[in-house]
Amino acid sequence: MNLEGVRRDGDYRWVIDREGAMRVPAVLYADEALLADMDDKVRQQICNVASLPGIVGAACAMPDAHWGYGFPIGGVAAFDADEGGVVSAGGVGFDISCGVRTLVSACTRDEIVGVQARLAHELSRAIPAGVGSTGRLRLSDAQMDAMLTGGARWAVAQGYGSVEDLAHVEEGGCIGGADPGALSQRARERQREEMGTLGSGNHYLEVQWVTEVYDAAAAAGYGLEAGRAVVSIHCGSRGLGHQVGTDYLRDMVIAAPSFGLQLPDRELACAPIRSGLGRRYLGAMRAAMNCALANRQMLTHLCRESFRRILPGFEGRLLYDVSHNICKEEEHRVDGRIRRLHVHRKGATRAFGPGHAAVPDALRPHGQPVLIGGSMGTASYVLAGCATGEALSWSSACHGAGRSMSRHQASRQWHGRQLVDELAARGILVRSPSLRGVAEEAPGAYKSVERVVEVTERAGLARRVARLEPLVCVKGEGMKQPLVFAPQASLAFGQRVAAACGTTLSPMEEREFEGGEHKTRPLVSVRGEQVYVVQSLSGDAAGSANDRLCRLLFFIAGLRDCGAARVTACVPFLAYARKDRRTKERDPVTLRYVAQLFEAVGTDHLLALDAHNLAAFENAFRCPVDHLEAGPLMAGYLAATVGEAPVTIVSPDIGGAKRAQRVQELLEVRLGRDVGFAVIDKRRSGGVVSGGDLVVGPVEGRHAVLVDDLIAAGTTLLRAVRACRKAGALQVDAFATHGVLLPEARQLLGPDGPDRLVVTDSILPTRLADESGGGRLVVLEASALFGEAIRRIAGGGSVVALREMEVRRR
Amino acid sequence: MSGWEHFAHGADIGVRGRGATPDQAFEQAALALTAVVTDPALVRPIEVVRIHCSAPDLELLLYEWLNSVVFQMATRRLLLAEFRVRIAGCELEAEARGEPVDVARHEPAVEVKGATFTELAVRQDADSRWRAQCILDV
Numbered sequence: 001m002n003l004e005g006v007r008r009d010g011d012y013r014w015v016i017d018r019e020g021a022m023r024v025p026a027v028l029y030a031d032e033a034l035l036a037d038m039d040d041k042v043r044q045q046i047c048n049v050a051s052l053p054g055i056v057g058a059a060c061a062m063p064d065a066h067w068g069y070g071f072p073i074g075g076v077a078a079f080d081a082d083e084g085g086v087v088s089a090g091g092v093g094f095d096i097s098c099g100v101r102t103l104v105s106a107c108t109r110d111e112i113v114g115v116q117a118r119l120a121h122e123l124s125r126a127i128p129a130g131v132g133s134t135g136r137l138r139l140s141d142a143q144m145d146a147m148l149t150g151g152a153r154w155a156v157a158q159g160y161g162s163v164e165d166l167a168h169v170e171e172g173g174c175i176g177g178a179d180p181g182a183l184s185q186r187a188r189e190r191q192r193e194e195m196g197t198l199g200s201g202n203h204y205l206e207v208q209w210v211t212e213v214y215d216a217a218a219a220a221g222y223g224l225e226a227g228r229a230v231v232s233i234h235c236g237s238r239g240l241g242h243q244v245g246t247d248y249l250r251d252m253v254i255a256a257p258s259f260g261l262q263l264p265d266r267e268l269a270c271a272p273i274r275s276g277l278g279r280r281y282l283g284a285m286r287a288a289m290n291c292a293l294a295n296r297q298m299l300t301h302l303c304r305e306s307f308r309r310i311l312p313g314f315e316g317r318l319l320y321d322v323s324h325n326i327c328k329e330e331e332h333r334v335d336g337r338i339r340r341l342h343v344h345r346k347g348a349t350r351a352f353g354p355g356h357a358a359v360p361d362a363l364r365p366h367g368q369p370v371l372i373g374g375s376m377g378t379a380s381y382v383l384a385g386c387a388t389g390e391a392l393s394w395s396s397a398c399h400g401a402g403r404s405m406s407r408h409q410a411s412r413q414w415h416g417r418q419l420v421d422e423l424a425a426r427g428i429l430v431r432s433p434s435l436r437g438v439a440e441e442a443p444g445a446y447k448s449v450e451r452v453v454e455v456t457e458r459a460g461l462a463r464r465v466a467r468l469e470p471l472v473c474v475k476g477e478g479m480k481q482p483l484v485f486a487p488q489a490s491l492a493f494g495q496r497v498a499a500a501c502g503t504t505l506s507p508m509e510e511r512e513f514e515g516g517e518h519k520t521r522p523l524v525s526v527r528g529e530q531v532y533v534v535q536s537l538s539g540d541a542a543g544s545a546n547d548r549l550c551r552l553l554f555f556i557a558g559l560r561d562c563g564a565a566r567v568t569a570c571v572p573f574l575a576y577a578r579k580d581r582r583t584k585e586r587d588p589v590t591l592r593y594v595a596q597l598f599e600a601v602g603t604d605h606l607l608a609l610d611a612h613n614l615a616a617f618e619n620a621f622r623c624p625v626d627h628l629e630a631g632p633l634m635a636g637y638l639a640a641t642v643g644e645a646p647v648t649i650v651s652p653d654i655g656g657a658k659r660a661q662r663v664q665e666l667l668e669v670r671l672g673r674d675v676g677f678a679v680i681d682k683r684r685s686g687g688v689v690s691g692g693d694l695v696v697g698p699v700e701g702r703h704a705v706l707v708d709d710l711i712a713a714g715t716t717l718l719r720a721v722r723a724c725r726k727a728g729a730l731q732v733d734a735f736a737t738h739g740v741l742l743p744e745a746r747q748l749l750g751p752d753g754p755d756r757l758v759v760t761d762s763i764l765p766t767r768l769a770d771e772s773g774g775g776r777l778v779v780l781e782a783s784a785l786f787g788e789a790i791r792r793i794a795g796g797g798s799v800v801a802l803r804e805m806e807v808r809r810r
Numbered sequence: 811m812s813g814w815e816h817f818a819h820g821a822d823i824g825v826r827g828r829g830a831t832p833d834q835a836f837e838q839a840a841l842a843l844t845a846v847v848t849d850p851a852l853v854r855p856i857e858v859v860r861i862h863c864s865a866p867d868l869e870l871l872l873y874e875w876l877n878s879v880v881f882q883m884a885t886r887r888l889l890l891a892e893f894r895v896r897i898a899g900c901e902l903e904a905e906a907r908g909e910p911v912d913v914a915r916h917e918p919a920v921e922v923k924g925a926t927f928t929e930l931a932v933r934q935d936a937d938s939r940w941r942a943q944c945i946l947d948v
Contacts, residue, residue, distance in 0.1 A: 039820060041820075066820045066821060067819065067820040067821070068820075068821070069926045069927065069928045069945070069947065070927075070928075073820075073821060090926075090927075093947070094923040094924050094926070094947040095923060095947075130913065130918065130921075131847060131911055131913075131918030131919075131920070131921050132887040132910075132911030132913065132918065134887070186881055189881075189885050190881065190884050190885055192885075199921060200918075200919075200920045200921040201920045201921065201948050239884050239885075242880075242884075242923040242924050242947075243881070243924075245923070245924060245947075246877045246880075246924040246925075249926070249927060250870065250873060250874070253870070253927060254866065254870070266927055267926065267927035267928050267930075269927070402820075402821065403820055403821045406818035406819065406820070406823060407822075407823050407846075407919075407920070407948070408816050408818065408823060409818070411919070433913045433917070433918070434913075434917040434918055434919050434920075435917060436848075436917055436919040437917075437918070437919040437920055440919055440920060791914045791915070792912070792914070792915070794914060
């Protein structure tokens with residue numbers, strides 16, 4: 001900041017005397033370093049505030065002041081309605097009544113550390129946060145009105161927290177003078193589903209511990225003890241407050257000329273307190289404050305519930321709840337006379353000293369708790385208001401650290417994942433739905449809160465009581481972590497699926513009994529969870545397809561019994577998928593019976609890979625199914641490995657023509673050139689397949705690629721390879737999704753076999769594992785497809801879109 | 811040539827759209843707003859939202875427009891990433907396309923609380939291109 005014309009008035013007080021349009025001086029509380037760091041805009045903005053009508057005393061800037069909207073953030077100004085004083089929507093800000101509340105507990109740091117990961121998981125699931133999150137409660141218009149006038153009292157009446165909490169909330173949990181009628185329909189709409197949500201950005205719920213006590217008497221009075229855990233919640237009035245800010249900022253900008261207001265900057269928009277618009281804004285703003293108080297009360301309840309699920313005796317007594325973005329009507333002594341003033345605190349915390357009537361009885365001897373939130377992963381502080389603050393800053397103190405770097409810069413400088421890992425290494429668990437969000441909130445992007453708090457104390461605005469450090473920081477439900485299980489038989493595939501959807505396999509027990517009986521059970525709680533079970537239904541030496549089907553069905557049934565919210569079977573190879581029709585008299589339609597079994601045990605959703613006949617598969621099940629295709633994997637691998645020669649995709653029989661054509665289309669997109677298509681007509685005589693197959697389509701002088709869904713013995717495929725060679729193909733590859741690869745399939749790796757045999761990992765090619773055929777056997781990983789499908793299902797996305805994604809590239 | 815960019819503001823972030831017409835500059839400013847939340851390329855244009863707003867001047871119209879986009883995204887839990895804006899006098903008609911927030915795929919970084927009057931400007935630059943900008947409160 002340019003210090004010209006800034007007069008030093010004590011060690012931590014700086015004055016800009018009245019000049020130009022200023023009606024009162026501007027006062028900044030800072031040390032030399034903090035002052036030098038402040039933006040010139042802070043100076044400009046605080047001087048602008050000093051020029052507003054009806055301002056009393058001085059316009060003040062706190063040690064954490066930075067460039068805001070009209071008012072600097074960290075700005076404090078009091079107006080007298082009797083002297084034409086104004087109320088400013090920009091002086092309150094968009095997040096009306098944003099504030100902090102802190103709960104104290106008897107838990108020690110060590111007790112928390114012992115359950116830290118579980119607690120973080122539990123809290124992140126219980127506290128709705130992040131973009132697009134919704135609360136559990138949807139408010140009707142009548143409920144909305146009751147909430148807007150009742151604040152935290154309304155929330156307690158709804159069962160959130162206890163009556164004892166209310167005495168420790170600013171205004172007893174409910175500010176009078178709220179006018180729900182002053183809210184726009186939009187403001188109500190934005191709040192309808194946002195009660196009990198945390199929001200995003202720098203809002204958080206933190207489990208912290210007291211690292212240091214500065215004022216033993218006050219700390220004892222507040223219930224803060226070194227080594228004990230506390231919980232702090234930082235958030236505001238959610239969408240409703242943002243919309244009130246948006247609506248009234250505009251209305252005040254438009255109306256300013258009608259009040260004869262000469263504004264240096266229209267973002268300073270304000271209205272006389274005694275005008276209709278001023279009164280309406282105050283009514284709407286107070287309703288938004290009640291919304292914030294109710295919201296923090298609901299979050300407190302959710303938080304206590306989460307704690308009690310893990311630490312049954314947890315109490316979490318409310319220390320205090322105080323806002324730092326608000327305009328309050330208060331009594332202050334000015335030149336020996338008590339006056340009622342409208343005090344704007346924009347990014348500043350009210351800090352009444354000891355004995356003040358507004359401070360709860362139990363805390364009154366020590367002064368009002370002033371709750372200062374740090375940035376993610378850094379310390380927070382509990383301060384106490386002191387008597388000197390009244391004359392200095394209308395009993396106001398700082399509110400937090402303030403950014404030193406833009407979000408954009410921060411997200412370029414840090415990686416969210418790395419930050420989460422680094423903080424975890426320091427014993428701080430961060431849970432957030434967005435890694436970019438984490439990067440933007442990097443601790444290094446904020447100023448040091450330590451210095452701000454120290455200067456706040458030295459300047460006489462408030463005094464330090466205790467320092468807090470975080471153990472768990474919840475900014476939202478980490479990426480929704482689905483629970484993925486895979487029995488031994490599909491362990492490797494399951495591990496890759498879990499990794500592809502950003503998690504690890506959850507543990508399960510598998511026990512074998514004599515006589516072939518078995519039992520499986522999850523070793524973690526699945527109650528209320530989205531569960532995915534990965535099991536391929538192929539048979540091999542270690543177990544039959546029937547055995548694996550049975551185990552999968554029993555496991556799913558058990559999951560349902562244990563209260564899993566949703567169970568999805570992920571079946572890369574679905575046994576009996578080919579038996580989708582009667583081909584002989586009295587034939588079974590086994591695919592349908594398998595489907596009935598899955599439904600009978602309570603499977604909610606089934607994912608399969610290339611299930612022979614898509615229509616038959618989809619129609620066999622009544623529960624939702626999704627069909628994943630290996631086509632994009634094949635096309636991707638082909639595109640990366642084919643040479644310059646023209647390529648033809650060949651279907652080994654007419655029945656598989658559609659599947660092969662899809663690979664042809666995908667490959668054309670990838671290669672950006674035409675790809676041929678051919679089909680082999682099996683000549684039959686008397687029901688027996690004879691030699692001399694006819695290849696229909698261009699194969700001569702081309703790279704022929706056979707595409708099928710399954711290879712068992714490989715006899716058909718071998719015939720097709722021969723037919724292509726005979727028709728003059730330069731190279732013949734064989735691609736199949738499922739490599740059942742019976743012992744006879746060994747012939748495919750002989751001299752008559754394809755140049756390359758490519759399958760996916762839906763079935764492990766165990767029988768051919770010992771001989772890769774001189775590098776001719778290639779296994780593509782379909783596990784990534786399942787991982788992505790799970791991510792989409794868990795995140796509410798579309799699996800069909802995943803299938804279509806490749807084609808849309810055209 | 812049209813395009814968008816972000817510019818720094820201490821605690822928050824500025825959005826700036828440019829284009830041959832105010833319509834284009836408004837479209838680009840909205841795209842910049844979405845880019846504060848997520849990468850617009852990740853947003854598929856599946857759902858259509860129609861937006862109408864009016865204001866006494868172009869700058870107030872930008873304020874109304876961006877705040878309408880914020881409102882639609884917040885209440886429908888959508889991300890919007892394709893905008894068609896038509897401005898006639900003080901009236902704006904727009905079609906915005908996008909899809910519901912998919913936390914896993916979009917990894918939305920931050921909620922936009924609202925567009926502000928700070929650095930609010932709609933004007934023609936020396937190169938005759940239009941600019942539409944303001945700071946968002948996030």
